[in-house]
Amino acid sequence: MFRVFKTCHLFKQNKIFTRRMAAVNLKSLSEDKIYEFLNSFDTVLTDCDGVLWMDMTPIENSPEVMNKFHDHGRQTFYITNNSTKTREEFLAKCSKLNFHATKNNILCTSYLAACYLQDLGFKKKVYVVGSEGVSKELEQVGIDHCGVGPDTIKPGVPYKTFERDPDVGAVIVGFDEHFSYPKLLKAASYLSDENVHFVGTNTDERFPMDGNIVVPGTGSLVRCVETCAERKAVIVGKPDTYISKAIIKRFNINPKRTLMIGDRCNTDILLGTRCGFQTLLVLSGVTSLTEVNTWKQSNSQDELDLLPDYYVDKLGDLLPYLEKFKPTNASATMLKFFSKSLRVSMAHMLANKENYERFATQRSNNSLLAVTYSLSYIRIDSKLCNQSHVTSANPSIIVPIRPDITEYEFLFTGNHTMAASNLKSLSEEELKRFVNSFDVVLSDCDGVLWVENEPIPGSPEVVRRLKLIGKKFFYVTNNNTKTRAEFLEKCEKLQYQAKLEEMMCTSYLVAAYLKEKKFNKKVYIVGKEAIGKELNAVGIEYIGLGPDPLVGDSLGMIENFNPDPDVGAVVVGFDDQISYPKIAKAATYVQNPDVHFIGTNCDNQRPSPNSNIFPGSGCMLRVIEAAANRKAVLLGKPEPYISQTIISKYGLNPERTLMIGDKGDTDILLGKRCGFKTLLVLSGVTSLKDLEKWKRSEDKEERDLVPDYYTDKLSDLLPMLSNS
Known part of the structure; x- marks a missing residue:
């Protein structure tokens, strides 16, 4: 039995919590309705790039609109995911472009990253993949740092000699135009320690830019480091709610009386949706009206959550109305505006037996049940769970409710275990059947046959004996840094008696794929x-x-x-x-x-020669x-193109083929997808701990990584091959 923490939109399948916002063109409303809208908020949060300006050019009438909001007594906050500047530098830019701002109402992610660590009482050093904006904000709160600036591969200096600074206790990833392989290596290496904090400034994949050139954003770099470190970052920028919590905590704003303005739906608008703000999309930046109209027709809750309440072509379109607008006490108006937004108490819904059973009976016994709805800040605790209809005795309720269940928590059961037989525990007869069950061997190289430029002891002899008893053998590697001819040369140097046609590397597959496409x-x-x-x-x-x-x-x-x-x-x-x-x-x-x-x-x-x-x-x-x-389009493992190439070229029978590898998510998964037998060796990337975790997992993706057999190293096959 496992305890699971996960958030989602509750009752999504039953459409009980379907939030279909109108995405109304604000200019299509009557003047009275527009004035009602302008009276419905006291606080304005606005994105900057694509809403207020493009680089150093203000978007038409945007300064005038923001200044009018301020003149009408609205709290205004400039909220940007840009981490390249400090608040002081953003203030200077606002002043230059004629926006009436103060340092206190500018929230940039360089400042928020420093705030996050300061709130944790952080006292160590930060490795920064980012710019001076982050480092300066860290310095202002007394936090030491390293990593800012160029860090390229130096000729003749092997990067594998990198020694970690023991004082580093956090990694921050922001926008870094000097992004490089050494920086990626260092960030991921620090993050291999689970006690090191991982902070991403934002998830914007690209910057708004006129023309056809893509300008990669911070989000692309964060995704890259997350992929390598196999960890998720804590995001302090939009659309994650840390930024709104910081504002609410410091400025005591009322979410129901707050307007979020942005040009990007998957950050700006989604932040507003998650926090219960009204939302206004401007079409002067990233998101297009075509995308909005597509989402309006969608059945995906994730896409529906990107829809704004209102949209306009540009922020300056509000200026004529603001010039004639006279603010009033609009609490009654506000109620009317928010009545059309579906905001239902989760506690009320779970307390309703019919709704609870309607949800629960549609879920399988091993479902992961989440208990938070992003708009409501509702907590479900043991008092609610102890209501009479929410019990494990009720056969229609598939979640066992227990007194020790705490808020944001449910339990699921399941003890499914995959086979993954240890070769060394098999009987002599079982080993014989195993060896006789395949005619062809596809083997990974790094971590199975060699590590870097050293053969793994006993592996060359295993390959030789497999061939001696009539098995076809192929060297199947995702490594694309060598040609087939160069791999053949390496094999010979490491005592593997190989042939060119036995080499299957992804550099070769690229050429083969494009040749097929003419x-x-x-x-x-x-x-x-x-x-x-x-x-x-x-x-x-x-x-x-x-x-x-x-x-x-x-x-x-x-x-x-x-x-x-x-x-x-x-x-x-x-x-x-x-x-x-x-x-x-x-x-x-x-x-x-x-x-x-x-x-x-x-x-x-890649296989590492050190930690x-x-x-x-x-x-x-x-x-x-x-x-x-x-x-x-992926050509290497675990995608089947690589095995299809071998099968079509050499006429192999998948049922009589063995895939050997050291990685579950490439080698073993390839074998599973292609119907091969699979053998995992623990001499490379995967550990026995990983394997045991997959065997116990209720996640199908993890269960698919479990091999038919496993052993410590390939040389463990020598005794059984000697007998053969």
Whole structure:
């Protein structure tokens, strides 16, 4: 029995809590209705970029509207997810663009990150992936830091020698135009300690920008570090509610009398939805009216939550009404405005037997039941749970209610255990049946056959004996830093007697995939030379290899970037020269749906020779996917393309094939998807602790990682192969 903490929209399936906002064009209302709207709030929270200004240019009449709000006695707050500046620097920008602001009503995420750690009583050092805006705000609250500024791969200096600073107790990820592989490695390595705090300033994947160039935002970088560290960051910016809690705590605002204005629905509007604010979308930034109209027709609650109460083309459209507007005491008006918003007490609903049973009987016995609804701040506690109809004795209620259940908590049961037989515990007869059950072996390399440039003891002999008894053997690796010929050379050096046709690496698969598509354009590569060499072998041109450091600043880079019209594909593999310009260029190219977007593999980490975390290709892919808002076609494990290539080329029988690997989410999952037998070795990434966790899990995605068999290392097969 496990205790689960998870939030969701309760009764979503029954539409009891469906929140369908109107997304009304404010200018379509009568003047009286518009004045009612203007009377319905006392506090205005507004985003900045895309609402008030674009870079250093104010959007038409936005300063006048904000200043009118202030003149009419409204509290106004400038809330930005931008972490590159301090509050003082934002104040200087507001003054320059004629917005009447003060330092106290500017809330930027650099300041909020410092506030978050200060509220925790944090006394250690912070590793910052970000800009001086974050470091200056940390200094103002007396917190030491490191990491700001360029940190690139230095020729001749191996980054694997990085030694962690024991004083670092937190990692903050904000916008960083100097983002690099060493920074990613260091952040993820610090975060391997669960006691190190992980703070993200915001989740905006890109910045609003005129033209067709993608400007990757902080959210893309946060997603990249999360992917590598395999941890979720605490987000202090929009749409997470920390920012609103900070305002409510410091300024005592009334959420029901608050208006949130923004240009981005998945941050600004979603924040308002979660906090019970009224919401106004302006179409002068990121979100388009086409997107809004699509969401209005959606059956997805996640998309419905992005809908604003109202929208206008730009904030300046309110100016004519504000110039004639006379504020009144509008409490009665406010009630009328909010009556159409569905705000139902969760406690009342759960206390109603019919509603409770209607919800509960639709859920399976192993459901994860969440108990919070983001608009209501309702707490469900043991008093409610002890009501007579909410008992485990009632057969229609599938959640066992217990006296020790606390708020935000339910219990679920389940003891499902997968097989995962330990090879060393099998009888001699069972081992014999195992060896005779396959004719073909597909084996991962790093962590199974070798680590870095050293063979794992006994593994070469196992491969030799498998071939000796008639098994076909293929080296199947997600590594894209070498060509097949280079892998063959490595195999020979490490005492593996291999052939070129036995090599299956993702650099080769990229070329094979594009050749199948009869591709005749140019490829932009985020990766290593091996991909370029394999493309050359099939006559495909490419660009992008090698360092592409930031020269000047990100704005200058964007202005000077002229996309090559001949690029018809983007390939993302492992690239220790990853940089902000590479991310921006790749994301820009794949904005065109006709451009192929290919990822070699999704491995978040590479095998590490020490306790540091070494980012894998999946991290580079994730940052570009987030910036581009597009998913890549994956060729490596666990996607079936790699096995389909082997099967079609060599005529293998999946039922007589064994997949050996050290990673559950690539090697073993590939085997499961393709109908192979699976053997996990614990000499690489996966630990026995991980395996035991998956075996006990009620999560289907984790159960799919459980192999048929496991053993400590490949050489454990030697005794049974000797007998064979």
